[in-house]
Amino acid sequence: MQRWTVRAGRLLTLAVVALAWEAAGRLQWVDPDFLPPLSKVLATLWRLLHDAQFLTDIRVTAVECLFAFAIVTPLALGCGFVIGESQRLERTLGPALQVLLTVPKSIFLPVFVLMLGIGFAQKVVFAIVLTFFIVVPTGIAAVHSVPRGLVVAARAFGATRSQVYTSIYVPAMAPLVLGGVRLGLIFAVHGVVFAEMYGAEYGIGRNIMLWGEQFQMDYLLAAVLLVVVFTVVLNELMQLCETWSRSRFEEAAS
Amino acid sequence: MTVAAVSPEVVAARAVCKSFGDGAKRFSALEDVSLSVHEGQFISIVGPSGCGKSTLLQIIAGLSATTSGEILIDGERITSPRPDKIGVVFQEPLLLPWKTAAENIEFPLALRHEAADRRRQRSQVLLDLVGLRESAQLYPHQLSGGMKQRVAIARGLVRDPRLLLMDEPFAALDEQTRTRMWSELLQIWARSRSTILFVTHSLIEAVYLADAVLVMGTRPGRIIERLPIDLPRPRTPDMVGSEVLGQLRNRIWHLIAGPPT
Numbered sequence: 377m378q379r380w381t382v383r384a385g386r387l388l389t390l391a392v393v394a395l396a397w398e399a400a401g402r403l404q405w406v407d408p409d410f411l412p413p414l415s416k417v418l419a420t421l422w423r424l425l426h427d428a429q430f431l432t433d434i435r436v437t438a439v440e441c442l443f444a445f446a447i448v449t450p451l452a453l454g455c456g457f458v459i460g461e462s463q464r465l466e467r468t469l470g471p472a473l474q475v476l477l478t479v480p481k482s483i484f485l486p487v488f489v490l491m492l493g494i495g496f497a498q499k500v501v502f503a504i505v506l507t508f509f510i511v512v513p514t515g516i517a518a519v520h521s522v523p524r525g526l527v528v529a530a531r532a533f534g535a536t537r538s539q540v541y542t543s544i545y546v547p548a549m550a551p552l553v554l555g556g557v558r559l560g561l562i563f564a565v566h567g568v569v570f571a572e573m574y575g576a577e578y579g580i581g582r583n584i585m586l587w588g589e590q591f592q593m594d595y596l597l598a599a600v601l602l603v604v605v606f607t608v609v610l611n612e613l614m615q616l617c618e619t620w621s622r623s624r625f626e627e628a629a630s
Numbered sequence: 631m632t633v634a635a636v637s638p639e640v641v642a643a644r645a646v647c648k649s650f651g652d653g654a655k656r657f658s659a660l661e662d663v664s665l666s667v668h669e670g671q672f673i674s675i676v677g678p679s680g681c682g683k684s685t686l687l688q689i690i691a692g693l694s695a696t697t698s699g700e701i702l703i704d705g706e707r708i709t710s711p712r713p714d715k716i717g718v719v720f721q722e723p724l725l726l727p728w729k730t731a732a733e734n735i736e737f738p739l740a741l742r743h744e745a746a747d748r749r750r751q752r753s754q755v756l757l758d759l760v761g762l763r764e765s766a767q768l769y770p771h772q773l774s775g776g777m778k779q780r781v782a783i784a785r786g787l788v789r790d791p792r793l794l795l796m797d798e799p800f801a802a803l804d805e806q807t808r809t810r811m812w813s814e815l816l817q818i819w820a821r822s823r824s825t826i827l828f829v830t831h832s833l834i835e836a837v838y839l840a841d842a843v844l845v846m847g848t849r850p851g852r853i854i855e856r857l858p859i860d861l862p863r864p865r866t867p868d869m870v871g872s873e874v875l876g877q878l879r880n881r882i883w884h885l886i887a888g889p890p891t
Contacts, residue, residue: 530737532716533741539741547726
């Protein structure tokens with residue numbers, strides 16, 4: 377019952393925002409050139425989704441995101457695991473990782489362009505660099521979340537080193553690893569779209585930039601809406617996996 | 631007691647020393663510790679905190695190496711965990727939260743890749759032994775503290791070890807649950823005819839459960855007395871308040887804290 381009302385409340389909020397958006401343009405609360413009504417934006421989006429050129433842009437962006445995500449997530453989680461397992465490594469590399477996490481990666485984008493041009497490699501590499509330092513700490517935290525007592529107990533019951541990893545580490549780390557995968561997904565998309573906005577021949581980011589410069593607000597907002605819906609759906613799906621794994625793996629260890 | 635004295639020796643510690651650190655920082659946790667546990671016996675180790683009783687237990691479990699001296703099980707020297715010979719129950723239940731009670735009990739068998747039906751058969755027997763038949767499919771977070779510790783005991787016994795090591799297993803339980811667990815444990819011990827080495831910091835617990843109490847002293851950690859407990863069996867909760875038990879408790883206390891003034 378309560379859950380139902382919460383859900384209804386959320387839907388209502390969404391509806392109010394959508395209505396306010398629509399009304400703002402139609403009733404001239406704001407200049408409709410700046411904020412076209414939602415219905416117009418949706419109509420534009422519908423048209424765009426049947427436009428061969430734009431579909432190519434979507435495909436280019438999607439492939440770049442997929443590459444960046446597929447490379448950076450295992451890489452960063454793996455590095456996090458190795459660093460988290462070794463106290464010495466963690467003490468040595470910890471401060472450097474902290475600094476690199478703090479530095480805004482966007483300031484390096486001109487360097488990437490000079491080195492890699494404005495093609496596929498630049499997008500993927502930038503997204504990887506951006507995401508790597510965000511996901512590594514999650515990998516380290518995942519190792520730390522393994523209860524030491526369970527490892528000792530497993531050893532006492534005759535577990536080999538690899539059995540300790542498969543029977544204790546993997547299930548104990550699952551919730552945080554899935555959290556890292558989610559971050560990897562979100563920031564891979566973020567990095568690719570951002571790099572496209574800086575300089576590209578194809579891609580959603582390039583279109584967003586272009587339509588902004590040309591003051592085509594309905595096109596611009598349609599593309600924005602598309603990216604928003606895409607990332608929110610991805611995020612929710614990952615969150616579902618995480619919740620499921622938490623309910624299964626993360627009860628108090630005693 | 632007389633029967634236990636002639637039964638074969640299960641585990642022996644011979645002049646075990648354990649020290650940590652080097653040079654001026656060298657710290658002797660255990661010095662010249664020798665002990666012997668015979669088949670079917672229930673031996674308690676009691677001592678003040680810092681006397682190295684948990685270190686000793688870790689060494690016997692094969693989880694920690696000696697600096698000198700040796701541990702023998704059935705006359706065979708051990709240097710690494712021997713789950714076939716020794717079952718361990720820790721202070722925390724340390725159950726795998728993602729496995730049911732039955733699966734937790736079967737865990738040591740699963741590590742040996744034993745067939746599922748044989749594992750199931752064995753966990754059934756042990757669930758019956760610890761009185762948790764109804765809770766086989768529950769997860770650890772659905773069990774009370776006492777039930778979790780009973781699952782841990784069942785897991786310790788699942789490979790039918792020669793010796794069950796228990797490291798302050800009831801320290802985290804409330805007093806009433808602990809008192810019930812004493813009776814449970816003594817029944818389990820009698821039914822499974824196992825041999826138990828039980829570390830505790832509770833003097834009453836040490837005396838009430840055991841055939842003999844090894845009293846440890848600190849700085850360096852060593853055994854200062856082996857005290858036979860001649861209370862009749864079966865032990866009943868009423869004995870906890872009895873005069874005999876109280877006198878034994880006081881003797882241990884004075885061994886640890888110095889003679890009465």
